[in-house]
Amino acid sequence: MNLPPDKVMHKLVSLAKRRGFIYPSSEIYEGLSSCFDYGPLGSELKKNIKELWWNTMTRRHQNIVGIDASILMNPRVWEASGHVASFNDPMIDDRTTKRRYRADHLIENHIEKLRRDGKDEELQKVQSAYENVASAEDSNRALYELIIAEKIKAPDTGSGDWTEVRQFNLMFQCNMGAVADKSSIVYLRPETAQGIFVNFHNVRESSRMRVPFGIAQIGKAFRNEIVKGNFIFRMVEFEQMEMQYFVKPGTQKGAFEAWREERFAWYSTALGLRAEKLHWYKHDKLAHYADLAYDIKYEFPFGIEEIEGIHSRTDFDLKQHQEYSGKNMEYIDQLTNERFIPYVVETSAGCDRLFLALLADAYREDVVDGEERVMLKLAPKVAPVKAAVLPLMKKGGMGEKAAQLRDELSESFLVQYDDAGSIGKRYRRQDEIGTPFCITVDHQSLEEGTVTVRFRDSAAQERIDLSRVREFICEKLV
RNA sequence: GCGGGUGUAACUCAGUUGGUAGAGUGUUUGCUUCCCAAGCAAAAUGUCGCGAGUUCGAAUCUCGUCACCCGCUCCA
Structure with a gap:
């Protein structure tokens, strides 16, 4: 069912608040412009996004390791990066x-x-x-x-x-130490990438990495935006998922193309975003540090906007840090005895933007048995709640049996238990938060140890053995 | 920041020429019900965004302020 774009955003904002995905920040004090809090379901969904990204980057690539750098850094970092002068x-x-x-x-x-x-x-x-x-x-x-x-x-x-x-x-300034004077100015980082660059040798050394290798990081960044808005799309405090890939000069083009392909596939295949909503954008005007730049954009209800940038950053950053810090940033290839400052291919994704893209992509209004319903068609692996356990009725021992199943499943993933209201109402509640499976305990469950699995997308049902439920859900999360 | 619009219950919204707030949905409890928002009965929730001013009296009029939405610009 197609809805007008502006309506979709309003409905998303309202649903997000009502069901505990996203609340306005410090709402009881009239909020704070462009700041939001992730609620119980939102924090689960966001955690899933970050975990999927982290695993895709670090576990599937033997030559990529992660770090978690401090948000506050020596202010000279930002002089070297060019942010103080040009940001x-x-x-x-x-x-x-x-x-x-x-x-x-x-x-x-x-x-x-x-x-x-x-x-x-x-x-x-x-x-x-x-x-x-x-x-x-x-x-x-x-x-x-x-x-x-x-x-x-x-x-x-x-x-x-x-x-x-x-x-x-565009950089947030604050003072370090109890006494505020000019010498105490520090910045909240406007990007996480510099935390990676300054740790280039630390990571290379301690993880015994050889070029080409990558460093991944998930973390908050802060920017004073001239124009904020579009819900969580453009916030002043946001979370980045960045990976900097260090390569031998001259090989950056090949690495760039490989990452371009891999990152696009992650959105369309792994996360299940509709491929027709994803777009490429090639930068014509390049930033001072880049020699090639593409963005992956998503068709939001308010327009086609960037969710990840894949940029070839040359050796600009490491070179700058070498100059400003006076420390050697060269890499020595022991096989060929070459020395060089590596080139960098960056993949930089906006976690909150991806969150919004997933919500917008998943939002559906359709009709089941002649009744309208709202559904979030989230991929099972990103859905905050993996399954709901529902006793068909409270009476007759079904509640006890269902509670037992809930406890068992809770050890493996987040499940909800719900016995309030009619079974249809409870299915709809789960549809609205994107729970892919509802496990219903009925009379037959008590007699022969089976339950029904109700699928969110089709509303169809299937009867399976009680002992197989955990395995069944696990299979769907791959 | 500038222009335009909007702020009333958790959500969507009524609220007359100023006379101290309502509906639907949702939520909670009980009953009923063997599978898709059913029914019956009860209940809780509002400084009417916030602060001043005018007035005997302000959700309503005036000013200020904050937040959100739509444009202008930047980016993850």
Whole structure:
């Protein structure tokens, strides 16, 4: 059944809160913009995502190991990575049209236009003025003056009623130690990757790794977003699942293609996201550190948006750290006696974004026996609750038998027990949270030791032996 | 941050020209029921987003503020 996109998001938000997937953060104090809490079912689902990712990365690859780096790092890390200098965007607003632009983008567009028009003299002048901005005392002022001097207009509206250029610092600053002064400034990491780069030699040495090898990490990162929103899609505090793969320079292209294929397959095959909702996006404009970049995007109800970036980061990061720390970041290949700074292929996935993609992908409204129902068609391995154990009636010893089965199954996976209301209502409750199987204990169970398994997707039933239930569910979780 | 919209029960929403809050769903308890939101009976839950102001009196009018939704920009 097809629903209007905006309706789907509203329904997801409402369902997520009602059933304990996601609550607004500190809600009793009016919440906090763009922050959310994962509830009992949400934390289970998220844990499943992370576990699947971790196992896929580290267990299935003998040359990938994991770390868990600290969120706070020496602030010089962020000078080396370029975040202190460039991870803040100069923004400018047009008073007439109320539109907002990146000031540097306006100038770059202008330069591009001059180049296309073949106005070489003008081009030279603007280009050098733009290059001088970096060394200007007040770079925002310099950008502003350049925009005014060149009479640069907005590319989409042609208007040019500009405000001052203002800086948006995307890194969270805080103070380490009880006394707050300039020397105590530390940052909440805006990406987990740097925790990997700075540990390159530690990990290589202690795990006896030889290039090519990878380091995987799951952890929180923080960014002050200019525009937040779309539920948990763009949060200021979010969780990344990143892997940096270190390769010999010149071989990065092959590694890149291999990871591209593997990562896409993970979403479509392992997690069961609908393939037609997944898209590739190739970056034309590359970040300063990259030589090739693709994103895997998912078709959310609010648009096609990124869930994972696969980027060829060159040797930029290690080289920077070598320069800023003064420590050698080279790798020595003992077989060939070559020394080099490895190139890096990065796979960087947004855990919360994937969570949202899974919810959006799974949300269904259909009809069973003439009655509408809401269902989350989650793959069994990501579903928070693997099975529900339901006595058909409370009486006649069925409750006791079902409780016994619940205790037994609970040792292997998360199950729910429910004896409240009619059996149909209880099936629907489980459908709504994506539980793939309902195990129902009836009279026959007491007599001959069998139960029925009711399948979420088809509502069909199958009778199996009580002793086989655990095995049956296990088989479906592979 | 800017423009537009919205905040009333867990959810979806009513609430008249200002007179101290309702419905449906859900939840809880009991009865009934041998398989898909059935029925019967009872119950709990609101500082009407928050704070000021006007008024004898504010969910309702005014101002401020916070959050959310839709656009502008960035990215995981």
